[in-house]
Amino acid sequence: MADQPHIELKNVDLAYGDFVVMRDVSARVARGQVFVIMGGSGCGKSTLLWNMIGLQTPAKGDILYDGKSFLQADDAERESMERKFGVLFQGGGLWSSxxxxxxxxxxxxxxxxxxxxxxxxxxxxxxxxxxxxxxxxxxxxxxxxxxxxxxxxxxxxxxxPEILFFDEPSAGLDPITSRRLDELILSLRDNLGTTVVMVTHELDSIFAVADQAIFLDNASRTVKATGNPRDLLRDTKDPAVREFLTRGGQKEPAKAI
Amino acid sequence: MSHIVTGTFDSHCALRGFTPGGNTGSDLDAPTESLPPPRVDFQSPNAGRCVVRLSGDWTVKSTGRPHPAPDANLSSNSTVAFDLNDVSDWDSALLAWLLELLIVLDQRSIRYQMETLPGGVRRSLELARAVPERTDTPPHGETSGWLARVGLGAQRGWTATKHIAEFVGDCTLAMTSLVRGRAQFRRADLLLFMQEAGAEALPINLLISFLVGLILAFVGAVQLQQFGASIYVANLVAIAMVREMGCIMAGIIMCGRTGAAYAAQLGTMKVNQEIDAFRTFLFNPIDFLVMPRMLALFLMMPILTLFANLAGIAGGVLIGIGMLDLTWLEYWHQTVHALTFKHCAAGFMKSFVFGLIVAISGCYNGMRCPNNAAGVGQATTTAVVAGITSIVIADAVFAVLFNIFKF
Structure with missing residues (x-):
């Protein structure tokens, strides 16, 4: 069980009707990790999140939680998986009444x-x-x-929940609240062992909390990089990933860390 | 006046007569005639070279901008330079014009010297051209051709039919679990919706039904008086109200009032991701949001219809006594005599169905609303139009069925 990933994405294709947004997304997230989905606007970050929590269904591929397929599960199994999710929506998604x-x-x-x-x-x-x-x-x-x-x-x-899904948690928050949120995420991970899946393009936040990240590339519609963002920043050869992680080349890689 | 794009010029290419702050304050109301008109000259001092000389006021306030088409006989191996020294003032209007000119030049593969443009203009244009146009965006807009449109329309109609069937199926399942006592909604919600669809809707229902009864009686009175049969106004009003008009008017009013509200509420909730939030907490949105609304209308509609019938008959009484000189007792007697159990049952039965129609139309359109503000408006419109149409069609079906079964 030890090396069993908590979440596993296997060659997932994301699509709206016939229009494929992102091809061949694969990732393994260990229990208690903070997994960040990053990329430019409109590249399908949130779509990937919706697919992971079952609000949408991938066009291809499979999503596994604790080694069990989420997509092929029957209603009862699926419900018991979904029971372990907690989701924060982009605008909060609070029930207004x-x-x-x-x-x-x-x-x-x-x-x-x-x-x-x-x-x-x-x-x-x-x-x-x-x-x-x-x-x-x-x-x-x-x-x-x-x-x-x-x-x-x-x-x-x-x-x-065992897994918390965040859709752009720090968008619209002031820097202090945003940092407090990062700290809260880390304390959830460290104290409760919660796995966190987070969609964001907030660089500070990415470097502060992410154990693992995938970079969705808008142009090629594929995953361009997977790994710890600090390692990615140091080692990546891909110009798109480097540009993203350095704010379009403004930050020196050494300083960004 | 503030520039949309702040024009900053390098000192070596400062424009003659250009004031950095642009026109300020009092100039806002200045007539546009006083501005020197924007002009363009395409000059070719020697072969292979063309100078685009702009002059005058190139702001959004100036009028009569020339078309950005270079000389047609400009050959593709010539080079274009720009001369903006006589431009007195500029803003986005100049940039938009130049951007279009550059596109034309690119299309005709004519070279141009960006460095001959003043710094601010050049940098703004470079910014606008920095990100290339996406060509692999999803297909947008529909192919024209009436055959294609008819086909797509039919496909949409079929999809909508399937969705409605699915929705009604979901509602039926939810209803079953409700009957089994496993309702998942909050009692307070149901009571609130019952209040909204009941007591709060009563005054408008009473008013409209009273007037409908009055109109029926008035129209009937004028005709029946000619035959000395004024007393039959009571029959006319009682049967028409109880069998048809009471439930139809209540249905139409509730469709415009409550059905529209349901569509708007659920549509807004969908836009705010509240419905997604219900799903992630494993609450069935049909159970939680649709059921209490549907139940409220289903229960309140017959009551509203009852009141509508009474108000309509009261309208008839007013005409009968006020215009036809009938007595209370006569009118009452005639009304009771005219109304059979079948008439009452027919109207009552229909009121339940109309309640369901209004609820389904409102909730279905709200739940399937596109995620934007225009979508909510559209969902509300569709809910009302589809609801009223369905009510009238259902009423026609009932009329045929009642006729067949001699009800």
């Missing part, structure tokens, strides 16, 4: 046997973790975009 506390407590009410006051305690804890103590009874429309995102993160963590 519910308060922040209700947003977090709903999954707990539906999927656990916890008593109401236990649920309330967990909700308070999760909101405190993302720095939203005291905002329990606010509606998503009453808080800022960054706060919505953080509340979305609290909701994603509600059921203590």
């Amino acid at each position: 519910m308060t922040l506390a209700e947003n977090i407590s709903l999954p707990l009410q539906e999927h656990t046997q916890l008593a109401d006051d236990e649920i309330r305690r967990i909700v308070r804890l999760k909101l405190a973790l993302v720095g939203l103590k005291g905002f329990e009874d606010f509606y998503p429309s009453e808080v800022s975009g960054g706060m919505m995102k953080r509340a979305g993160l609290a909701r994603a963590m509600a059921l203590d």
